[in-house]
């Protein structure tokens with residue numbers, strides 16, 4: 001019994017020292033979410049328990065080695081004893097209580113961290129090999145950067161287009177898998193303005209290590225400004241001219257028509273609208289809306305002099321809607 005007090009004192013001192021040592025290592029980056037506070041609290045508690053258990057084992061072992069060592073001239077036997085009911089009871093019941101207690105706070109922490117928030121905003125995080133994309137359904141645009149307003153509870157709907165990925169921003173602490181064919185949910189309320197990095201935390205192929213996306217937690221005002229800018233960009237993408245420019249590429253017009261005045265297979269579109277066109281039958285027409293429409297739908301009707309007939313595909317009238325064609329014409333008009 002005379003060893004009990006010094007050993008207890010040493011265990012207590014060692015626990016504090018080890019716990020402080022672990023703390024000073026800063027194993028986790030700065031926390032930046034409300035959920036992270038709960039996680040860090042639980043994490044900290046575990047490390048204090050680890051510091052205690054480590055001290056319990058190491059202090060008693062070192063104490064025994066030093067204090068009970070064989071001294072010069074001592075060749076007697078050690079003390080013999082058979083078990084101790086009290087001790088066994090204590091070292092069964094106390095750890096059992098601790099384990100159940102930690103199980104309990106682990107569960108309540110999980111419930112707190114995953115709880116739905118009344119005013120949460122949904123953002124869809126779409127993962128594919130090897131990029132992230134964020135859809136903001138409330139405002140109808142998507143972005144490659146994740147902007148978040150500080151203090152706003154966010155519900156991430158996680159999607160995967162090909163294989164398993166995982167959504168993880170270390171500063172937010174919480175993490176969830178993105179699984180093809182289902183939508184996993186992850187809730188985060190960022191509470192610290194700053195720039196972070198989203199990483200994929202599920203080995204997903206060759207470029208897994210590079211599957212990252214910038215995360216910017218900004219003030220509410222900066223967020224509104226960014227949303228307004230994105231909405232405007234989205235609207236700009238939706239003009240007839242912009243849609244026509246997209247069709248120029250997606251329908252293959254680009255392969256035969258240049259925009260810079262150079263002659264490829266067909267005539268350039270630069271300065272085409274409103275200019276006189278010499279045709280193979282010797283006549284000259286002005287390239288107005290009607291002429292352009294006919295040139296797209298029935299290319300052989302009026303063939304431009306110096307160019308072969310039957311080269312421009314004859315079936316654009318079937319492939320393209322009238323809307324498509326009008327968009328292309330609107331685009332051609334911008335090519336001065």
Ligand SMILES: [Cu+2]
Pocket residue numbers: 127130164165166200201202203204208211
């Ligand atoms: Cu991935």
